Amino acid sequence: MNLLDVKNLTVSFDTPDGQVHAVSGIDFTLEEGDALAIVGESGSGKTQTVMALMGLLAENGTASGNAWFRGEDLMAMDAQELNRHRGTDIAMIFQDPMTSLNPYLNIEKQMTEVLMHHQDLSHREATEHAIEMLRAVRIPDPEQRIRQYPHEFSGGMRQRVMVAMGLLCEPDILIADEPTTALDVTVQAQISQLMAELRRQSRTAIVLITHDLGVVAGLCDRVLVMYAGEVVEYGTVEQIYYSPQHPYTQGLLDSVPRLDDVEDQSLHAIPGNPPNLLSLPKGCSFRSRCSKAFDACREKPALTELEGGQLARCHLVNRS
Amino acid sequence: MKSATGTEAVLRVQDLAVHFQVHKGGLMSNKISVLKAVDGISFDLAAGETLGVVGESGCGKSTLARAILGLIRPQRGRVLWLGENLTGLDDEALRKKRKELQIVFQDPLASLNPRMTVGDIIAEPLKTFYPKFAKVQVEERVRGMMKMVGLLPNQINRYPHEFSGGQCQRIGIARALVLNPRLIICDEPVSALDVSIQAQIVNLLKDLQKKLRLSLIFIAHDLSVVKHISDRVMVMYLGKAMEIARQGALYRKPLHPYTSALVKAVPVPDPEIARQQPDTGLTGDMPSPFEPPQGCVFHTRCPFVVKRCKVEVPPLRRMENDDWVACHCAEELDLTIRRVAVRKRNQDE
Amino acid sequence: MELGDIRGRSPWEDAWHRLLKNRAAVFSAFIMAAMILVVIIGPWLISWEADFTDWDNTSTGPSLSTGHWFGTDAVGRDILVRTLEGGRISLLVGFVATLVSLVIGVTYGSIAGFYGGITDRVMMRIVDIIYALPFMFFVILLMVVFGRNIILIFVAIGAVNWLDMARIVRGQTLSLKNTEFVEAAQACGVGRLDIIRRHIVPNLLGVVMVYVTLTIPQVILVESFLSFLGLGVQEPMSSWGALVNDGAQDMESAPWTLIFPAVFLTVTLYCFNYIGDGLRDALDPKDR
Numbered sequence: 001m002n003l004l005d006v007k008n009l010t011v012s013f014d015t016p017d018g019q020v021h022a023v024s025g026i027d028f029t030l031e032e033g034d035a036l037a038i039v040g041e042s043g044s045g046k047t048q049t050v051m052a053l054m055g056l057l058a059e060n061g062t063a064s065g066n067a068w069f070r071g072e073d074l075m076a077m078d079a080q081e082l083n084r085h086r087g088t089d090i091a092m093i094f095q096d097p098m099t100s101l102n103p104y105l106n107i108e109k110q111m112t113e114v115l116m117h118h119q120d121l122s123h124r125e126a127t128e129h130a131i132e133m134l135r136a137v138r139i140p141d142p143e144q145r146i147r148q149y150p151h152e153f154s155g156g157m158r159q160r161v162m163v164a165m166g167l168l169c170e171p172d173i174l175i176a177d178e179p180t181t182a183l184d185v186t187v188q189a190q191i192s193q194l195m196a197e198l199r200r201q202s203r204t205a206i207v208l209i210t211h212d213l214g215v216v217a218g219l220c221d222r223v224l225v226m227y228a229g230e231v232v233e234y235g236t237v238e239q240i241y242y243s244p245q246h247p248y249t250q251g252l253l254d255s256v257p258r259l260d261d262v263e264d265q266s267l268h269a270i271p272g273n274p275p276n277l278l279s280l281p282k283g284c285s286f287r288s289r290c291s292k293a294f295d296a297c298r299e300k301p302a303l304t305e306l307e308g309g310q311l312a313r314c315h316l317v318n319r320s
Numbered sequence: 321m322k323s324a325t326g327t328e329a330v331l332r333v334q335d336l337a338v339h340f341q342v343h344k345g346g347l348m349s350n351k352i353s354v355l356k357a358v359d360g361i362s363f364d365l366a367a368g369e370t371l372g373v374v375g376e377s378g379c380g381k382s383t384l385a386r387a388i389l390g391l392i393r394p395q396r397g398r399v400l401w402l403g404e405n406l407t408g409l410d411d412e413a414l415r416k417k418r419k420e421l422q423i424v425f426q427d428p429l430a431s432l433n434p435r436m437t438v439g440d441i442i443a444e445p446l447k448t449f450y451p452k453f454a455k456v457q458v459e460e461r462v463r464g465m466m467k468m469v470g471l472l473p474n475q476i477n478r479y480p481h482e483f484s485g486g487q488c489q490r491i492g493i494a495r496a497l498v499l500n501p502r503l504i505i506c507d508e509p510v511s512a513l514d515v516s517i518q519a520q521i522v523n524l525l526k527d528l529q530k531k532l533r534l535s536l537i538f539i540a541h542d543l544s545v546v547k548h549i550s551d552r553v554m555v556m557y558l559g560k561a562m563e564i565a566r567q568g569a570l571y572r573k574p575l576h577p578y579t580s581a582l583v584k585a586v587p588v589p590d591p592e593i594a595r596q597q598p599d600t601g602l603t604g605d606m607p608s609p610f611e612p613p614q615g616c617v618f619h620t621r622c623p624f625v626v627k628r629c630k631v632e633v634p635p636l637r638r639m640e641n642d643d644w645v646a647c648h649c650a651e652e653l654d655l656t657i658r659r660v661a662v663r664k665r666n667q668d669e
Numbered sequence: 670m671e672l673g674d675i676r677g678r679s680p681w682e683d684a685w686h687r688l689l690k691n692r693a694a695v696f697s698a699f700i701m702a703a704m705i706l707v708v709i710i711g712p713w714l715i716s717w718e719a720d721f722t723d724w725d726n727t728s729t730g731p732s733l734s735t736g737h738w739f740g741t742d743a744v745g746r747d748i749l750v751r752t753l754e755g756g757r758i759s760l761l762v763g764f765v766a767t768l769v770s771l772v773i774g775v776t777y778g779s780i781a782g783f784y785g786g787i788t789d790r791v792m793m794r795i796v797d798i799i800y801a802l803p804f805m806f807f808v809i810l811l812m813v814v815f816g817r818n819i820i821l822i823f824v825a826i827g828a829v830n831w832l833d834m835a836r837i838v839r840g841q842t843l844s845l846k847n848t849e850f851v852e853a854a855q856a857c858g859v860g861r862l863d864i865i866r867r868h869i870v871p872n873l874l875g876v877v878m879v880y881v882t883l884t885i886p887q888v889i890l891v892e893s894f895l896s897f898l899g900l901g902v903q904e905p906m907s908s909w910g911a912l913v914n915d916g917a918q919d920m921e922s923a924p925w926t927l928i929f930p931a932v933f934l935t936v937t938l939y940c941f942n943y944i945g946d947g948l949r950d951a952l953d954p955k956d957r
Contacts, residue, residue, distance in 0.1 A: 016687065041514040042485070140604070154605050155377065184376035185542050189585040189600050212515045214544075214587040218594030237591040255516045256589040257544035259571055259657075267548045269519030273484040389856060418858035431849035434680055435871040444867075445857040478677030495857065 001071060003172055003205055004030040004053075009065035009075075011048045011057065011229075020277045022048040024229045025065070030173065033203040037216040037237075039252065040226035041274040046209050049226075050175050054092055055082040070172075088118045091166035095178040097158040101150040107134075108146045111165055118169055133164040137194055156187030160194070167198060175207045180215060192219055214256040217241060225249050228275040228285040231303060235310035245312035247290045284315070292316060329364035330535055331388070331503060336361045336397035338380070338387045342610075353610045357383040359559035360397070362636070367502070370529065370536040372550030372567070374543050374582065378609055380559040381539045382426075385505045388537070389421055390414040401503075419449055422496040426508040428488035432480040439476040442466065442494045449499060465494040470524060486517035493524065497532070505537045510545055522549055543579075544586045547571060555579045558609055558617040561636055565643035573656045575645035577601070577622050580655040616648070624649055684875070687951040694947020697940040704937060708756035715750045751907055752930045758908040759934070762822060763889040767881055769827035774834025775877060779865050781835070782842025793839065796832050804829055808900055819902055822895065826888050837880055841873040875952035882945035886938040893934065909934040 011023035023045040030036055038046045052063035053074055067074040069085065077085075086092075094100045102110060111133070112126035121129065127146070134142035137160040150158060159179060166174050176195065180188035196219050199206055208220055216223060216237070223240040225233040225248065233246040244250045254268035272289035281288050283298040290297070296315040303313045338358040357380040365371050375381050386392040388399050390406055399406040406417060425431035432441055442462045446453060463473040469490040480488055489509060496504050506525065510518040526549050529536050540546045546553055547567060554564045555578060563576040574580040581600040588594050601623040607613055613620050619629040628648050636646045647653070688694055741747055781792040808825045815821055845851060846869070854864050893910025895901040902908050907915075909930045916927030 016683075016690075041516055156605060185585040186376060186581060186600050186602055189587070190602075192587070193599075212587075214515070214589045217589050217591045218587065218597055241589060241591055252516055253589055255519045257519070257522075257542075257548060258589065259544050259547060259583060259586050260588060260593070267519035267522050269523060270516040271520070273486055273517070274514060276484075391852070391856060415858045415860075418856060423853070423856045425849045425853060427849055431853045433850045433854075433868050433872070436867070437677055437679075444854065444859060448857060448859050448863070474674045475677075477674055479679050481680065482677060492853070495853070499857075 002029045002068075003032050003034070003070065005066075005068040006053070007066040007068075009049060009052060009063065009067060011045065011052045011061060011063045013058070013062075014060045017278055022061070022229055022277065023052065023063075026224075026226070026229075026231050028224055028231075028234070030205050030207065032172070033199065033205060034222070035199060035206040035208065035220040037208045037210065037220040037223045038226060039210055039213055039216060039223055041211055043228070043274045043277060044226040045229040046226050047177055050092070050177065050207060050209060054086060054090065054175070055079065056092075087114055087171070088169040089171055090173045090175065091169070091171040092175040092177065093159075093162045093166045093179050095181055097155070097162045097182075098150065100162065101158065103150050106147050106149050107153075107161055111146070111168060114165070114168055130164075130168065133168055134161070136167070136198070137161075137164045139164070155183055156190065159183060159187070159191055163191070163194060163198070167202070167204065170202065171204060173205045173207065175209070177209045178211070179208070181210070181212070188215065195219060212256065213241075213252050225252070228277060228280055230285065230313065231311070232286065232313045233311065234303075235308070239308060239310045243310075245306060245310065245317050246286075246314045247292050247316070248286050251289075284313075328366070330367045330402055331365040332398075332400040333364075333388060334362050334398045334400065336384070336387055336399060337395050338383050338392055339395045355609055356559050356612065357609070358387060358394070361556075361559075361561055362397075363554060363561070363564055365503070365535050365537065367535055368529070368533045369552070370538055370550045372546030372553040373537060373539045373556060374541065374546055374553060375556035376541055376606060378558075378606060379556040380609075381541075381556050382507050384556070385423065385507045385537065385539060388505060389423055390417070418445075419499045420501050421503045421505070422499065422501040424489070424492050424496050424504060424506045424509045427512050428485050428492055428509075429480060431492050432488060434480055437477050437479055438466070438471075438483075438491055441480070441491060442498055445495060445499050461498065462494075465498050468497070468528070469494045470520075484517075485513050486520055489513065489521050490524065493521075493528070497528065500532075501534070503535045503537070505539070507539050508541065509538075511541065518545065525549060542586065543571070543582050555582065558606070558612050560617055561644070561646060562618065563643070563645045563647075564636070565645070566641065569641065569643055571657065573654075575639060575643060575650045575653075575655070576618075576647050577624050577653065577655065578618050580657070583657055616646075624653060684948075684951040688947055691947040691950060693943045694951075697943035697947070700936065701940045701944065704756070704933075704940070705760065708753050708760060711753040712750055712757075715747070715753075748912075748926055748929055751912060752909070752933055755907040755909045755912045755930060756933055756937075758819070758902055758906060759889050759892060759910065760937070762826065762892045762908070763885040766823050766826040766830060766888045767884045769823065770831035770834050770884065771877065771881060773827075774831040775838050775870065775873075777831070778835035778838025779842045779869050779873070782839040783846055783861065783865050783869060785843075785846075789839070793836075796835055799828070800832050808895065812900060817900075819906065822892060822901060825895075826891055830884060830888060834877070834880065834884070838873060838877065841876055842869055845869050845872055879945055879949045879952065882941055882948055886941040889934070889937065 006026065006028050008025045008027060009023060010021070010025050013020045013022055026049060028036065038049065040046045048057070048061070051057050053067050055074070057063060063075060065075060069089065074082065074085070108127060108130060111130035112123060115121045115126040115129060116123065131142045131146055134146060139145055139157060139160055153161060180191050183191065192215060195206060198204060206220070208216065210216060220237055222236055223234070224231055225240070225246065227248050233240065233244065233249045240249060241253065244253060248270070251268070251270035255270060257267055270289055275285060283300050284290070284293070287293045287297045294315070301313050301315045303311050304317050305311055306317060336358055337356070337360055340355040340357055341352050342355055361384060363371065373381050373384065383392060387394045390409070394407055397407070401417065401421065406414060409417070439459065439462050442465055443458050446458050446461060463476060466473045466476065471487060471490050471494070480491070483491065509525070510521050513521065522545065525536065525538070528534065536549070538546060538549050543553070550567045552564060552566055553570050555562045555576065557578055562578045563570065563574065565575060570579060571583060574583060581602045584598055585600045588597060602621050603623070604621050607620055615631045616622070616629040616634050619625045622629065626649065632648065634646045634648045636644050637650070638644055639650065777792065781789045811821050811825055851864060851868050854868055889909070892901055892908060893913065896908050896910030897914045902911055912930035913927060913934065916930060920927050
């Protein structure tokens with residue numbers, strides 16, 4: 001049995017301008033110790049996918065489909081049941097650590113609260129465990145720093161605290177929504193390394209959400225590329241980086257600025273703008289930005305399985 | 321200091337320093353701490369040249385931008401624009417100089433007034449400096465600017481929230497260009513954008529610079545973005561310049577340990593290389609800018625620290641080929657970046 | 670070939686569309702409009718004069734046969750026409766005093782907030798000082814010095830209400846001042862007053878409008894309160910507050926003299942509150 005099995009997940013929002021399909025029917029699975037990256041531009045539905053899993057959609061959003069976590073369907077649970085899993089079995093860390101930490105409580109309070117609530121630990125046990133966790137994410141002097149407030153930590157340290165809090169109850173799945181986007185490069189490298197290490201040690205499965213294929217390569221095993229609420233390509237990191245099939249994936253790869261190109265070539269951008277879900281073109285939704293679009297793209301392509309289990313939603317794969 | 325292209329500099333920044341006085345403590349105490357946001361920065365910039373400025377948050381790069389433009393008054397130093405010292409000018413005279421020096425901001429949406437149309441936003445500098453221009457003239461110029469930055473001129477009456485992040489940044493660039501400035505400072509213009517869109521904006525700035533012979537100061541927190549647009553790169557740390565070097569040299573053989581750490585920190589989009597990517601070598605966090613370390617400001621995190629670094633501030637020294645570095649050990653260290661061969665992508669073209 | 674210009678949709682238009690979807694607010698706005706119209710036109714259409722004393726019908730209840738639809742008071746004056754004319758005064762006080770406080774408050778607050786430093790400190794201390802004056806004492810003092818006069822009521826209420834407005838506007842200005850678009854305007858060489866006019870004020874109007882819709886009923890209430898204490902409008906003029914005061918005295922013998930003006934007053938206050946709520950929801954950027 002898979003740890004997490006998502007089938008036909010759909011998310012839509014009611015807005016004043018009409019109904020918006022943020023996620024239209026995506027499937028993926030996650031096994032113990034797996035690391036999956038969900039990659040796409042803003043508006044691709046990558047964040048809403050995991051928000052739906054966590055039951056954290058905004059009020060005007062509705063989700064349907066199935067998400068079996070150890071055989072239980074998360075989508076069919078009520079808030080109370082879901083709460084039992086949130087934080088303990090599935091934890092999430094957000095892009096901006098400042099907004100997800102309570103500025104008026106010190107770190108100790110925020111960390112021990114979860115433990116005492118979910119795991120019935122005494123206050124002392126909880127504090128000890130929290131300090132251990134902070135040490136694991138390499139925060140110096142955790143005994144002292146645990147008494148400090150969020151604003152007394154630097155951005156990188158705060159994100160480490162978030163990782164430590166996410167891992168407190170030893171979750172089976174850690175969902176990280178752009179955990180390093182707001183951070184400096186050197187800190188970004190440290191946090192990425194930290195997550196890779198923790199994954200090796202604790203066998204926690206990781207779902208990394210990002211718009212930057214640069215940060216995925218060293219951390220994840222598999223990549224799911226999303227565009228306009230759909231999966232457009234799926235494969236192992238080797239497949240995605242060395243033989244991407246969808247022009248969108250190729251574009252995302254080309255747009256990552258690299259230091260290791262020897263020749264000084266100019267940067268390749270994906271032309272146009274991220275999709276506006278209210279006015280998607282008919283047929284392939286990437287068509288208007290695709291340099292390889294041809295007649296067949298007026299029809300919506302299906303997700304096709306290729307050699308080695310790689311999936312791609314593009315008419316080009318059938319052509320050759 | 322001659323600029324890299326050998327031509328005469330249009331902008332000379334000499335020993336520029338901006339210090340902020342910050343009140344600390346509660347109701348009773350009245351301690352004032354001094355934050356040296358920019359502390360003695362010097363560089364030259366030639367016509368048509370691009371200087372990249374790179375450093376982590378809190379290194380003073382944004383403050384430097386605002387001090388050059390006179391939006392913040394520096395404590396010390398001079399900003400010579402075509403030989404004229406801007407720091408000595410009064411507010412009104414400085415305001416007139418805004419025609420020649422412009423800025424593009426980090427957050428594309430926040431830098432546009434949500435209640436103004438795109439046309440009004442781009443026209444505002446024009447109307448400010450040439451109030452006598454006829455309406456038709458202004459509109460024609462605005463439409464021209466929109467076309468130049470890759471926006472459809474028929475969107476002139478739309479509002480900022482109707483555009484995506486990348487398009488908003490194009491609007492910001494059009495506003496900066498409308499007065500025909502000679503220098504544009506870009507303060508992290510792509511940090512808030514999707515990676516796929518970043519390249520559009522970088523390429524646009526590059527094209528415009530060539531076409532209009534602009535001088536550019538391009539600020540970023542990431543060396544990888546700067547690489548594709550800069551002639552020279554300045555690396556800043558805690559308000560000081562660590563290294564100023566030609567773009568190619570800086571990426572191949574950095575002179576300063578901090579530069580080398582920044583180069584190593586850039587993620588490589590290649591699983592095989594990324595998995596064996598070396599550690600940045602940096603230890604710990606950036607120290608508080610209120611209490612910068614004695615001696616070399618970088619010594620608390622430097623893997624090559626020696627005794628001398630803790631007591632003596634290294635001056636910015638000139639090395640071969642007009643590269644500059646502030647490190648006592650620059651000669652002894654070999655920080656050449658070794659690259660693993662890149663596996664070619666197999667694409668069926 | 671040039672394509673035709675695309676029309677943009679301003680944040681105001683978006684807010685307007687959202688407001689139109691708020692049924693309570695739209696309904697209240699209709700009632701309010703009807704109320705204003707009736708109050709203005711009504712007295713001309715009714716054959717009774719406000720100060721006419723109908724000796725045949727003193728303290729008669731509402732009836733169609735006497736022609737006094739809302740009844741008469743103890744001295745035989747028609748309640749309907751008096752309620753409508755009282756409404757003119759009440760609404761006029763509400764709108765004029767609010768307008769005065771709006772103009773002074775927005776100008777004062779945005780200048781204090783934007784210039785900051787000493788200017789701000791001096792200007793806000795002045796506000797604090799005026800604020801510290803007891804309001805009733807201030808009104809009584811004015812009455813004693815200048816005698817009772819309707820203009821004085823505008824002045825007294827306006828003089829107090831702009832203080833709140835100035836404080837709110839200053840607070841908004843302080844946060845707007847640090848936005849990037851204001852910095853961008855400064856970098857473009859736009860002058861200070863132009864920045865306030867073009868960038869600050871339009872962006873704080875949303876908050877101000879909500880506050881205005883809540884200030885108008887507040888002002889009407891204050892006027893009623895003054896009239897109730899006998900410090901408001903003078904006979905033969907009247908306002909809803911004065912009428913409620915008169916009615917309250919005859920409450921047991923002639924309840925209609927209290928009920929009709931009280932209903933008009935309450936409905937108006939409710940309408941303004943609903944419109945204010947609707948505006949706040951419509952202008953709240955959280956929705957987007």
